[in-house]
Amino acid sequence: MLTLLAQANITWHLLPLAAAISLVYNASRYEAPSRILQRAGKHFVMILFILAMILGVLIALSYQL
Amino acid sequence: MQEPQVNLKDPLIASVLAFLVPGLGHLYQGRLFKAVIYSVCIWSLFGYGMSLSGGKIFQYRGGPGKPRTELLSFVAQCGLGGPGLVAIIQGRRYRRLGEQVTTSLNEPISSSFEGSIELQQGEEDLDEVVTGTIELFPQVGQFGDPTIVGRIIGTFENGQTADYTLAEGTRLGPLLRNSPRRAVEADIVTKEGGNTIRSGRLKDASIPRSFWNWFAVPLSNFEEQELHRELGKYHELALVFTMIAGLLNVLAVWDAFDGPAYGYGLDSESDDDDTDSQQPSARSAEPETVGAST
Incomplete structure (x- = not known):
């Protein structure tokens, strides 16, 4: 699994990184496991969405360069 | 002041344990779910960063005459107190023993x-x-x-x-x-x-x-350049993984010391905004024991 990740495009490393950050951040904010998981899921999606937006902006700005 | 709804036991001991070994402080407090989350997430990030670099990304290269910029990444990484302390000890040993080739032995x-x-x-x-x-x-x-x-x-x-x-x-x-x-x-x-x-x-x-x-022993300047050459962009990736692991552990240490920042999840599940749970009404909700308590 780790080998696969290391050989994949570097962008895929974002997924475990975002998941770990979401989980730890929300674990430090809440105590109830269900709340932690729920919030972490939302934050995970939000991180990916924001980064996808930034990627889209960068692609648009570099179009036909 | 609101009475904590989880038993933090001795917060100082718990935070020191959490600093040294992510997850251990929460295990000491009986907060098993959090202990698992912190230990798995933080150790995984740190371990993956180390494995990407063959264990060479984590070291303390400070000391007299060394530029302070070399310490910046270490400051973030040493949020993991246990490995951080080992790296500082290794840095001191390295400065004392140097890189001398061994040409004589005391024992076979x-x-x-x-x-x-x-x-x-x-x-x-x-x-x-x-x-x-x-x-x-x-x-x-x-x-x-x-x-x-x-x-x-x-x-x-x-x-x-x-x-x-x-x-x-x-x-x-x-x-x-x-x-x-x-x-x-x-x-x-x-x-x-x-x-x-x-x-x-x-x-x-x-x-x-x-x-x-060999663990956490500082690299020489030449070895550092070789590592950059060998790893390329994965050098930065390994650095980011280990630094984020260290920074995340700061959150874990504070959680072990002072409990969860926003509350105990007793407010309405439909609340989506983080700020809502910071309201006094949420923190002063009817006490309910979550996690371990005695």
């Missing part, structure tokens, strides 16, 4: 061995990989200086037995270096008619280095 060494043997046999040269055991002994050299001699007993790749004597002047790589293998340089001697003749040498030979003598 017997260790597993890997390397090639180059022998000049008449017109044909032998150059074969051998694995086995190496025995090194301290000895007084012919000019009265301490030196190292030794013997290799092993097998070649074709199954043939190898048994060779190592000449005076055998050298071992530095005791401390950020590599799990320690280089061995030696000439091979054979006896012919009562005379000792140097008939070959070891090539790319090494013995294992103990974990304590």
